[in-house]
Amino acid sequence: MEDKPGLCWAALLVILLVAALAGPLRAAEEPPLAPLQLDYHLLLTHPNLHLVTVEITAGKVVGDSLDFVMPAWSPGRYAIYDFAKNVQEFEAAGAQGQSLPWTNLDKQTWRVDLRQAGGIVKARYRVFANDLNGTFSQFDSTHANLNGSSIFMYVAGHKPDPLTLTVDAPKEWQLISGFSDSTSERTFHAPNYDRLVDTPLEVGAETKLAQFQEQGKMIRVAVHSYGNDNTDPSKLREGLQKIVHAEMAMMPAPDFEHYTFIFHFAPDISMGDGMEHLNSTQIIIRGSLSGNLAEALETAAHEFFHLWNAKRLRPAALGPFDYTREVYTPSLWLAEGVTTYVSYVSLLRSGLWTREQFLARLADEIRTLEEEPGRTLMSAESSSFHAWFYDRSPQMQQTNFANSTISYYNKGALLGMLLDLETQSRTRGSKSLLDVLSLLYHKFYEAPRATYYGPGRGYEEKDVLEAVNEVAGSDFTPFFDTYVRGTAPLLYNNDLAAAGLALRISVPGNSPPSIGITPLPDDRGVRIFAVQQGGAADRAGLGRDDLLIAVDDQSLATEDLDKRLKAYPPGASVPFTVERRGQEEIINLILDPPVASSYTIQELSGATGQQILIRNHWLRGKN
Ligand SMILES: [Zn+2]
Numbered sequence: 001m002e003d004k005p006g007l008c009w010a011a012l013l014v015i016l017l018v019a020a021l022a023g024p025l026r027a028a029e030e031p032p033l034a035p036l037q038l039d040y041h042l043l044l045t046h047p048n049l050h051l052v053t054v055e056i057t058a059g060k061v062v063g064d065s066l067d068f069v070m071p072a073w074s075p076g077r078y079a080i081y082d083f084a085k086n087v088q089e090f091e092a093a094g095a096q097g098q099s100l101p102w103t104n105l106d107k108q109t110w111r112v113d114l115r116q117a118g119g120i121v122k123a124r125y126r127v128f129a130n131d132l133n134g135t136f137s138q139f140d141s142t143h144a145n146l147n148g149s150s151i152f153m154y155v156a157g158h159k160p161d162p163l164t165l166t167v168d169a170p171k172e173w174q175l176i177s178g179f180s181d182s183t184s185e186r187t188f189h190a191p192n193y194d195r196l197v198d199t200p201l202e203v204g205a206e207t208k209l210a211q212f213q214e215q216g217k218m219i220r221v222a223v224h225s226y227g228n229d230n231t232d233p234s235k236l237r238e239g240l241q242k243i244v245h246a247e248m249a250m251m252p253a254p255d256f257e258h259y260t261f262i263f264h265f266a267p268d269i270s271m272g273d274g275m276e277h278l279n280s281t282q283i284i285i286r287g288s289l290s291g292n293l294a295e296a297l298e299t300a301a302h303e304f305f306h307l308w309n310a311k312r313l314r315p316a317a318l319g320p321f322d323y324t325r326e327v328y329t330p331s332l333w334l335a336e337g338v339t340t341y342v343s344y345v346s347l348l349r350s351g352l353w354t355r356e357q358f359l360a361r362l363a364d365e366i367r368t369l370e371e372e373p374g375r376t377l378m379s380a381e382s383s384s385f386h387a388w389f390y391d392r393s394p395q396m397q398q399t400n401f402a403n404s405t406i407s408y409y410n411k412g413a414l415l416g417m418l419l420d421l422e423t424q425s426r427t428r429g430s431k432s433l434l435d436v437l438s439l440l441y442h443k444f445y446e447a448p449r450a451t452y453y454g455p456g457r458g459y460e461e462k463d464v465l466e467a468v469n470e471v472a473g474s475d476f477t478p479f480f481d482t483y484v485r486g487t488a489p490l491l492y493n494n495d496l497a498a499a500g501l502a503l504r505i506s507v508p509g510n511s512p513p514s515i516g517i518t519p520l521p522d523d524r525g526v527r528i529f530a531v532q533q534g535g536a537a538d539r540a541g542l543g544r545d546d547l548l549i550a551v552d553d554q555s556l557a558t559e560d561l562d563k564r565l566k567a568y569p570p571g572a573s574v575p576f577t578v579e580r581r582g583q584e585e586i587i588n589l590i591l592d593p594p595v596a597s598s599y600t601i602q603e604l605s606g607a608t609g610q611q612i613l614i615r616n617h618w619l620r621g622k623n
């Protein structure tokens, strides 16, 4: 390659500058192309093979090619799953049914050659689906439970286009979704692709449906239970009615006509799930309706509050979405953790929880954070930003997450509690965290529409601080610097005292001395999953995967480690038989004092009038 003559440095600089400026513009949301006529057709005909067939007909196509893209992830679950891996038998045809050539641009993009298309392309493919959870999909002889991102491709550049969806399913199966309050409708209109995939479908014959009204809105409760127990959903419906009533009294009226809870109770799945959507939610409980009612209601209280916080009031990165790659936000502590905190408040106000249950759960959240070694390394914002590493992301490589991370759910819930108490304290009980969330909702969701995606616009992290400052009439910058983007210890008692309460941490009687490990059960003893830095195991040189076989020659295959440790006082030097890479050796550990693992929140005696006022306001029950 040779230098181009006559191109001076100044001109090169201008070209580079223009290129640099053009970059972000090109990378932004697709330029407005003339809309296509998009019809999605879903065929549910092969339950035994777990294969769903999708046909996407795109009319009014122009140009040489059209790209069909399968999402890499699904909003609400911050993990790259590459749904394209379950796509098979892709084909494309033109206006006369003639086959059109296509190529794969990358693992998730199918580029169809339009030159012989005649203005219409019909793409057709099948998707393997056999996972019951809030992100993947399942099609079997009992139902089709479908989450759109794992099933539907979009046409590149045309996510904003309106579309229709037609579902072909066995006649006796009813179709339940946020698209319609009728179970017999089979054709739906969506204003854009994002709404299509934000509306999960439950299609089956076994799903029971109940409903109630709240503030003129229809709330439906769909229950598909695989357990053999009593599946009468009336108790669940009664509990949900209390939660919905409490949460709708806490926030501005949301803009939906009907809302659907889609529950699955399955005793034999590996883990449950909950996933928020604009006017529905998928809740999957590992267990039975009668045995896990409290868990189902707790999950529902969290998911229903998402219809305000996360779905409508949303971080700027979360809608419209780039489905091809990770999107980043530092605000999941607010979108998820504060939702958890407010769900506890709503369980209290609905009458489903007592004051004692509410305070016990908050104390438990505090214990969880205080027992995380990662709390001194990772902030709430950083935990949010790095969600892609650990929000159910597949892990093939070993990690040190047990020592290096915290949960934005957990710390976010505690920040919610502290912000709530601090706001109440600084405003002498006249304002609370709910006023902050309502202000944000008005400011951002009810703002002029910024994109095709939906009403309003997303918020940035700085907007949260501004809203807190505005509601409280005082500056929370130090709070955010120290506790939200910083890793300083949370000073619970400062804020609990405002409500005449105090956190008490103590060592439960008969607690064993500590050796500072996270254990994993093993047939032959105790496997070390993580070693806490500076603890007894660390000082003795023990590490991850070491197998503790015996304490003082007493086998750990037959006796519990804690029970064995109780035989010694803190400070004792105890010989452990340790197996490491197949070799046994004896290693002495100097035992640490027992861990203070009892956390309770108690009333302060001699509380002042204002403390009692805030306490009663904070802990008021059924409204
Ligand atoms: Zn189902």
Ligand SMILES: [Zn+2]
Residues within 6 Å of the ligand: 276, 302, 303, 306, 335, 336, 339
């Ligand atoms: Zn959530």
